[in-house]
Amino acid sequence: MSQHTILLDKHLQYGAKIVDFAGWQMPINYGSQMEEHKQVRTDAGMFDVSHMVVLDLEGGKVIDFLKYLLANDVSKITSSAGKALYSCMLNERGGVIDDLIVYYLNQQWFRMVVNAATREKDIAWIKQHAAAFDVSVKEGTSLAMIAVQGPNAIEKALSVMSADCKQVASGLKRFVGQPCGDWFIGRTGYTGEDGFEIMLPETEAATFWDKLAEAGVKPIGLGARDTLRLEAGMNLYGTDMDEQTSPLQAGLGWTIAMQDEREFIGREALAAEKAAGPVMKFVGLVLQGKGVLRGHQKVVIEDDAEGEITSGTFSPSMGVAIAMARVPAQTTDRVKVDMRGKLVDAKVVKMPFVRDGQVCVEV
Numbered sequence: 001m002s003q004h005t006i007l008l009d010k011h012l013q014y015g016a017k018i019v020d021f022a023g024w025q026m027p028i029n030y031g032s033q034m035e036e037h038k039q040v041r042t043d044a045g046m047f048d049v050s051h052m053v054v055l056d057l058e059g060g061k062v063i064d065f066l067k068y069l070l071a072n073d074v075s076k077i078t079s080s081a082g083k084a085l086y087s088c089m090l091n092e093r094g095g096v097i098d099d100l101i102v103y104y105l106n107q108q109w110f111r112m113v114v115n116a117a118t119r120e121k122d123i124a125w126i127k128q129h130a131a132a133f134d135v136s137v138k139e140g141t142s143l144a145m146i147a148v149q150g151p152n153a154i155e156k157a158l159s160v161m162s163a164d165c166k167q168v169a170s171g172l173k174r175f176v177g178q179p180c181g182d183w184f185i186g187r188t189g190y191t192g193e194d195g196f197e198i199m200l201p202e203t204e205a206a207t208f209w210d211k212l213a214e215a216g217v218k219p220i221g222l223g224a225r226d227t228l229r230l231e232a233g234m235n236l237y238g239t240d241m242d243e244q245t246s247p248l249q250a251g252l253g254w255t256i257a258m259q260d261e262r263e264f265i266g267r268e269a270l271a272a273e274k275a276a277g278p279v280m281k282f283v284g285l286v287l288q289g290k291g292v293l294r295g296h297q298k299v300v301i302e303d304d305a306e307g308e309i310t311s312g313t314f315s316p317s318m319g320v321a322i323a324m325a326r327v328p329a330q331t332t333d334r335v336k337v338d339m340r341g342k343l344v345d346a347k348v349v350k351m352p353f354v355r356d357g358q359v360c361v362e363v
Contacts, residue, residue: 005050006144006202010209014219022117024051033223037316041357044150045220046212051116054140058109065133068264073257077104082176088247090266095243098122103177115237144205146198153195160211192232192355227313233351240310251282278329285323288345293323298338301331317354320363
């Protein structure tokens with residue numbers, strides 16, 4: 001049976017079309033995915049992301065634990081309370097169990113946000129390894145999460161916050177989060193725009209949703225969330241990477257910290273992969289003809305070597321089809337995509353496609 005967030009009634013009230021997403025009843029759109037996408041790029045939109053999993057990790061050795069658990073190094077963020085770090089959590093083969101954000105709150109407390117679709121395996125994996133470090137793992141089951149994104153998102157969100165939370169939120173730099181009583185406000189997101197991800201008690205979520213709407217923040221569904229994140233060059237777990245894919249094959253090499261001798265799960269496999277040299281690389285594609293790029297379409301280069309699109313869509317901001325693709329390492333700046341038996345030209349570009357409302361690549 002599908003689960004639903006505390007905001008399901010609000011989604012229905014605001015005219016959402018509901019679909020099943022990773023076992024959750026979630027809004028795909030509220031009428032027009034295209035309009036919702038443009039709303040976030042030009043003004044402010046809000047997303048119900050309460051299905052995401054919030055974990056509090058606590059203990060005297062929590063820093064050592066996370067340095068072992070994650071491919072990125074949490075030592076990067078322990079200089080200032082609230083700093084956030086994006087990382088992959090790997091298996092011993094270097095495959096991605098999940099990608100996540102972790103916030104440093106103090107020497108004995110980190111907050112982690114992981115994906116809903118991987119909840120059970122993530123928690124089991126984390127607890128399995130936490131035991132050796134005497135770290136407790138607690139799930140924030142009574143929290144809702146609302147993301148407010150767009151060039152006007154911060155101003156509009158601040159206008160409906162309590163005085164205390166407004167003071168906390170207004171001082172946040174990008175990729176920093178801070179608690180405010182029972183609330184937690186992070187200046188993070190999944191759209192390529194500025195804004196907040198706000199964790200708050202479920203009992204206060206519906207009222208806050210209405211206040212945001214009254215301030216001109218429009219509800220946005222999963223459809224636009226996907227086109228926004230793809231334009232921003234942000235990976236989607238289970239689509240762009242999984243347990244059979246290493247971060248090096250998913251364009252996430254920048255999230256791996258191997259400069260020192262730190263031991264972490266998957267390090268040996270990544271070191272061997274780096275030593276062998278890249279076989280595939282992760283790139284952006286812009287279609288040079290008509291059509292829409294979709295996941296699993298074949299990408300062909302001159303010597304008939306093949307790659308594959310992992311995520312593809314029509315970009316509302318650019319007016320053309322774009323995609324993320326895993327292609328042979330020798331791929332240059334031009335490829336062909338097999339679209340129903342017809343080879344169509346595509347340009348290889350460096351992502352992101354769009355960031356802070358601006359197109360970053362040549363169409």
